Amino acid sequence: MLNSLYLRKEGLSRRQSSWDQTGGNRDFIVIGAGQTAAIAEIEGSGIIQHIWMTIAAKNKYAFRKVLVRMFWDGEEEPSVESPVGDFFGVGHGVASHYVSMPLNMITTQGVIEDKAAMNCFFEMPFRSSARIEIINECEDEMVLYFYVDYVEKEISEDSFYFHASWRRENPTQGTVDLAALKLEHDRQDKANYADQKVYEVKNLTGDGNYVLMDAVGEGHYIGCNLSIDHLNPMPGFSWPGEGDDMFFIDGEPWPPRLHGTGTEDYFCAAWGYPSGKYDSPYHGVSLYAPIRGNGDAWRESNTILFNDYSGKMTQYRFHIVDPVIFRESLRFSIEHGHGNSQSNDYSSVAYWYQREPHKSYPEMLPVHLRLPLPEKESAKQFYRTF
Structure with a gap:
């Protein structure tokens, strides 16, 4: 990346943003x-290179209530569809x-917030048009500041389109009655x-796994984030992981050629997440919010207590080089x-590039089915089997 910065670049730099065109300071919509x-409503060919935005909303969990959708080349179904917070890498409706x-x-570092600047640097090519929509499904109006930076240029024939899809299963269907096992x-x-x-x-077989991505066509997967609310732990063991990752490529039968060894292993950690919240270029834990007390509030901390994997977390893994x-x-x-x-609350965003057309995504859940479980309810369910 750095070793090519000095080379001549093709194209024309452009931006669509929320700047106040009267010359004032109301730089929002x-x-x-x-x-x-x-x-963003762009005609012609080019590549979106950067998206920045921040929202101000009165409603709790606005990051889950507000959606982002992106359409390439006049397609009717979006190639990107997700709650805005999850798309930018943090689940459970918070920042x-x-x-x-x-x-x-x-x-703010070390606390759970309701405001943030959000940035995306995934490149998103288009050949004839690009459209980005923000859908406010809050109960009240919201304020949005944004930049969409792109370059006008011709797109090569071997360029794939950017895709991202949010999913949720709440709860997942566990194979073990952990309440009976606790007794x-x-x-x-x-x-x-x-x-x-x-x-x-x-x-x-892989049957019954939580599915993050189910694509048809030619392309390559480039990463995901996975959010878990730990509602159904093994007795005396608060870790929600040990679930193997499985990539079934081109309709291959069991066993898949890419079969993992455990949840934190896929997300490039080991022995749980011993440092709690952490971030690095390709992998990390973007949200770590274990239950505090009886669930009156999330613990506002970046550090982890030994074996405290209760509550809510988001982990991420990007396949930039692989x-x-x-x-x-x-x-x-x-x-x-x-x-x-285990029967937990799982939600995720998968990111990939592929040729169009793409397989239709699952229908977006209505707002009430997107919201995270209140902290007291999470705590009640967690301690039922822990």
């Missing part, structure tokens, strides 16, 4: 409740400071009894706990 605003190579949120575990009064029972479960290539299709999924044993 107002989007009414239930309204949609197009923040959290982190910095990765393609995405970031800039806000048996307590009666046995034997260390590791519950662990041994859960690890007897075998998953030799994209997963597919020629016909790609189905990427991950177990929710070993052998899909």
Whole structure:
């Protein structure tokens, strides 16, 4: 990247933004409740290189209530569809400071926030047009500041289109009755009894995994974020991971050629997330919010207590240098706990490039089914099986 900065660049630099065209300082737009605003309508060919935005909204969880959609070359179905917070890398309807190579949120460090600057540096080519929409599904109007920076230029034939899709399964369907197992575990009064029972479960098909991406066509997968609200832990063990990642490429049968060893392993960590929240260019934990007390509030901390993986988290992994290539299709999924044993709240955004047309995405959930579980309810469910 740095070793090519001095080379001559082709194209014409352009921007669409919310600047006040009267010369004043009202450099924002107002989007009414239930309204949609197009923040970029570009004709011709080019590449979007940077998107910056920040929102001001009265409503809690605006980062889940507000949607972003992107359309390339006049397509009717969006290639990008996600709640705005999840798209920029943090789930559960809140803001959290982190910095990765393609995405970031800039806000107060060490606390859970309701405001942030959000940046995206994924390049997004288009051949005849590009349209970016922001949909306000809050109960009240919202204020939006934005930049969309792009370059006008011809696009090569081998250029794929950018895609991103949000999904949620709440709760995932666990293969083990962990509430019953907790009762048996307590009666046995034997260390590791519950662990041994859960690890007897075998998953030799990938059926029942949480699906992050299901694409048809030719392209390459470039990463994801995965948000978990840990509602259904193993007795005495607060870690929600141990779920293997599985990439089924071009319709291949079991076992997939890319099969992982555990959730934190796929996200480039090990032995859980010993540092709690952290960020790096290609992988990290952008949100770490364990339960505090009886769930009155999320703990506002970047550091982790030993084995405290209760509550809500978002982890991310970007395949910038190691994209997963597919020629016909790609189905990427991950177990929710070993052998899909746990019933937790999973949501995610997958990012990839592919040729159009793309397979239709699952229908976007209505607002009430997108909202995170209140903290007290999360705590109640967590302690039911922990």
